[in-house]
Amino acid sequence: MFDLDVALLSPDQQVISLRDIAGTAGLVIAGLGRGAERGFQMAHRFHDAGDQLATAGVNLAFVYPHDSRRHVLDPISVACARLRRHPYLLLDPEGRFFRRTVPPRSLSALSVSSRMERLNCLSADLNDAAWERTFRAFLVARIPGGLHELR
Numbered sequence: 001m002f003d004l005d006v007a008l009l010s011p012d013q014q015v016i017s018l019r020d021i022a023g024t025a026g027l028v029i030a031g032l033g034r035g036a037e038r039g040f041q042m043a044h045r046f047h048d049a050g051d052q053l054a055t056a057g058v059n060l061a062f063v064y065p066h067d068s069r070r071h072v073l074d075p076i077s078v079a080c081a082r083l084r085r086h087p088y089l090l091l092d093p094e095g096r097f098f099r100r101t102v103p104p105r106s107l108s109a110l111s112v113s114s115r116m117e118r119l120n121c122l123s124a125d126l127n128d129a130a131w132e133r134t135f136r137a138f139l140v141a142r143i144p145g146g147l148h149e150l151r
Contacts, residue, residue: 001100002031002099003096003097003099004116006092006094009092010089016088018061023057026113028060029063029111029112030062030063030107031065031102032071032102033126034065035104036064036106036126037071038077039064039074043089046060049087049136054085059087059088060088062088065092065102066091072089072091103125105125107126107131109121109123119142120141122138
């Protein structure tokens with residue numbers, strides 16, 4: 001699904017590894033296919049979930065393929081990433097993060113522990129009206145200590 005050791009690029013052009021941004025209880029990585037929502041849209045839509053996960057020690061990162069550079073490096077997404085700490089917006093600058101291409105208008109998510117051990121995964125079609133609810137349920141399941149409802 002993903003190569004977890006590949007260096008990624010933040011909207012402010014900083015090189016970041018997933019290990020560097022994993023929380024004390026792990027990380028949820030959401031890889032987005034071509035034609036997915038722009039970085040600032042995903043950051044806005046899932047800001048509440050990112051904050052709640054971070055409070056529980058799990059960080060959330062949205063990773064875009066190298067050919068979707070404009071979705072992460074556009075001025076609005078850059079400003080949004082600076083203003084909000086969670087979720088992270090990242091770019092695969094060299095096209096090596098995605099082992100398999102994520103289909104257009106879709107999301108593939110992977111939950112990992114703080115030691116980067118794979119825990120659970122999810123694929124969602126962004127054309128499906130229930131994709132956000134499905135992804136939020138995936139995020140809720142990742143909160144340590146039981147079930148919670150993400151606002």
